[in-house]
Amino acid sequence: DAGVTQSPTHLIKTRGQHVTLRCSPISGHKSVSWYQQVLGQGPQFIFQYYEKEERGRGNFPDRFSARQFPNYSSELNVNALLLGDSALYLCASSLDANTGELFFGEGSRLTVL
Amino acid sequence: AQSVTQLDSQVPVFEEAPVELRCNYSSSVSVYLFWYVQYPNQGLQLLLKYLSGSTLVKGINGFEAEFNKSQTSFHLRKPSVHISDTAEYFCAVKGDTGNQFYFGTGTSLTVIP
Incomplete structure (x- = not known):
């Protein structure tokens, strides 16, 4: 069975640009969460979506937004990129909104120059 | 509010020696605790989890952890490490909702031949 898949795996952007990251959850999983992992730190929660609705939002600026599609895949969008947005962006899926177990993808590594 | 403290940022250990990675948590309600492992340039893989029941939890790759409510700890142990255990280890606590x-912030385990 396919795990959580993310694309692209690596990308380079310049300050002020916009980026879209994509995630497909494990088949049958209805919840997707996004985390940001800055080099040398633990992952930090950005968003959780369940059944296309936002169920949680971390302490990130409005430049960060996300959505979930009817097939439960998800996109994370970041506008007006800053150097500090350089990080590994991890997507995690779970069966439902509150099962307490996350399955992570390999991540999308974003470098902002 | 929930939080996790990993007391050791780096732990070097010789091959076949035992290891303990320390984790203390802060949680106001139900406690769901997790250990994840991250190999270089990869996502997070679940090692083990504590949701309820027995305080000694066994996971993959020979790892185990003990939930200690009085000491608010969830330390990870392995009786004999292998070179392949070299990785970053993250302790996590699930939020209330x-x-x-x-x-x-992670513990970098380095197994020395």
């Missing part, structure tokens, strides 16, 4: 996880 949804699937928001709070991660520690």
Whole structure:
């Protein structure tokens, strides 16, 4: 069975640009969460979506937004990129909104120059 | 509010020696605790989890952890490490609602031949 898949795996952007990251959850999983992992730190929660609705939002600026599609895949969008947005962006899926177990993808590594 | 403290940022250990990676948590309600492992340039893989029941939890790759409510700890142990255990290890606690996880800053385990 396919795990959580993310694309692209690596990308380079310049300050002020916009980026879209994509995630497909494990088949049958209805919840997707996004985390940001800055080099040398633990992952930090950005968003959780369940059944296309936002169920949680971390302490990130409005430049960060996300959505979930009817097939439960998800996109994370970041506008007006800053150097500090350089990080590994991890997507995690779970069966439902509150099962307490996350399955992570390999991540999308974003470098902002 | 939930939080996790990993007391050791780096732990070097010789091959076949035992290891303990320390984790202390802060949680106001139900406690769901997790250990994840991250190999270089990869996502997070679940090692083990404590949701309820027995305080000694066994995971993959020979790892185990013990939930200690009085000491608010969830230390990870392995009786004999292998070179392949070299990785970053993250302790995490689940939030009160949804699937928001709070991660520690990680412990880098280096197994020395």
